[in-house]
Amino acid sequence: MRRPSKTPRKFSTDSHRLTELAQALVLASSRMEQRAWEHELDIHLNKLLKSHHQEPIDSALEQLFPDQADAYDALMDAVEACSESSTIEHDGVSYDTLLIAMPILAWTRFSIAAGAIPPDMIATLSSHLHAHILAPDVRVALSPTLYAIDQLPRSHADTYTLMHRMTIAVLTGNAVSSAPNAPETAPFLADTRYLLATLVVPSGRPLFCWQPGAATTVSNASSAMKKAIALEHWQAQVTPNVSRLLPGCGIDLLLPEAYFVACREGDKQIRPVSLRAASYYLATTLEIESKDLHVTIGRFSEQPESNRVDEYRIGFSVGQTPDIIYGVVWPLYGQEEATEEVTSVVATDTETQTPLEQILLLLRECGINDIQRHDELFAMEFCDDCGSPFYADPEGELVHPEMPEDTPPSGSAHFH
Template sequence: MAVHRTKSSQRASPDVERLVADAISLAASGSHIEDQFWEERLNVRLMRLLKSQNQNVIDASLDQTFRINTLAFEVLADCAETLAESLVMEHEGQNWDVLLLALPIVAHTRYQIPSGVLPVNVIESTAAALQSSITASDTRLAIVPWLYSIDQMPHSHCQTRLLTEALATAAITSSEVKLELRDMSETIAVLADPRFIIAAVAAPSGMPLFRWQAEVPTRQERGVSLIGWQNAMQEPIAALLPGCEFELLLPEAYFTNCRLADKQVRPLSIRAAANFLESTLGVMPAGLSCVVGAFGEDQADEYRISFSLKGSAEVVYGVIWPLYDRESVANDALNDLSDDESPMKRIADALRNAGVEDVFRHAMLFDPELCDDCGAPLFPDRSGDAVHAELPDDAPTQQPLFH
């Protein structure tokens, strides 16, 4: 999905150096006409890499710009995402603008969140709701007949571009979506997770894609579109996700909505963890203690949150709070609560909202260790060790864990 940070070990190639240099030049540009020059240079280089499926160069360039120039990183990331999730396609003498959409469903449960094949009636309901609440008139749609979990989504710009091209053809020609869905990876069982319906919307070039782009009287503000979308899809999604509580987010561009859904699910993961421990161990949230630590090789890539019973050092449960490309934390501010936008402040607020009062915050950066035996992430205890999270031996085991 290309929303997580990459850890490319590739040495800087000439292609990487040119991409980085152009991104830095665009970030420093002081005029629109110069912006256009550098954007064209970047787009040509990136398009060549996307067509050749050379994701390694793109990842290495993003890594390098993230380290040396955050504004250039934003520029390069935006250009790569734009080319991966949108295109112009010619059909029968008409150019069409196409955008890949992510339709997020942020869900949590005490059981399991379904994924897999979308029933025909849900696909039909989705198309009708998009046309009535989201997309502009004269647009065409293609919907993938699959309810995606995050681990089943395209995980690179190159993969996303291939998906965009396939859906663009299906939307513009009103033909069947041709994708191989039989070999999807298994969904990891977690109690709070986003699910996605993926679609493409196409409009004649220069015409609006969304209702909020249209002119009066057909123009409709985003908030009104969201309410219409939620009302129309409430019943079909409730039938699709039995035993789940969920929130429908506004259908929007693929990468933006993937990040938004991932961020929305993080506090839900903490609430679902507290609910799970209450139902499994009979312990109210006020009877829990939490330890929070930042994990990463050179900088914080995620926070890991350990749950223990008050008065016990044993970690019984763990939740991961990932950081994404556009989030960064200085190594000397890993446990800072003074900034309302800091990850630690958001985690502390989410724990407090879930009813957990005893929270210990580490100031150190932990190595992102995994269990040698099962590959599960290790979680920090109060003494500063990274340990395995294990429920007591007498706890029910039929429900899934987060890690």
């Protein structure tokens, strides 16, 4: 389940209407009724998003979240759909438009680049999208910016604005401008970068090569197989180009998909990469073996009284010293919150492993066997000065990670 902001908001008439529509949607007894409620909900959401009124949406989500999970998910799905896609009339023709993201997993002991993309690279990436991912007749506009996660749109209303601005660029033939005043990116050993594009096609036509009606060279294959082939070709052809944008980094490209799905997949897939990068970085920087590292795993929650685990924080120390020198956050998504315990038999299939099983297996694969787990559910606390998460040390105290003073300088700024 996706969670709303913790900041309380005013519950307005618009918020009340959104909750009513979401509740009616989940109570619908037929597909026709569902579509009728979806239509009403979309109308109301588009009005709010177009006028950049994010607060009533957030307030409605907060109202539903505690004890109306089905209605909350229904509203969140509708909000995401309305902010990343639309149907637009232009010169008497109806077009479907969709904002997509192309996640790139990157890891390095140096810095991970972000920012402007050269025009020739935009043309190359656009050609590869048409060749490997998109259906025929799709027009596309790529944003000339390589985004870090904290540079992406901050709200659904911001996402809606970006999607419409890029759609107009496609329909009018104008270039998409770079993101203005992008914030500085925090340095991490492993992080996700995103390419964004808007797809525009006459209404009712397919957007992706794996959809029904999209002519491909593997027309008899299943949708899943077409997706797998598209990803394989995308990675093979685009990785050398993206490597030029991210010098000094190892990279892995994920499948380009609808904006919110792709962003969530990027968030999930960077977690094991971050853990491996931390183990390698600490071992090489401190000139020790991974087996000399001690790991303390803490369970953290925004609301500890709810007994729900929102994320694991994995603190590293050397040997039996109590000081946490580095930390990795492993957030939980969707059903992971309900399956966070280790079972009696640890699954070997990553699809069936719980998050805690994945963490333990990854640490052992890295050569780390000195692992301590706290049973306590900690509150999610952060440093007031730098915003870094606090981690549980071996004694169960929440502390700021600090590298030893005699650590050799790395090729990047201080990592959290």
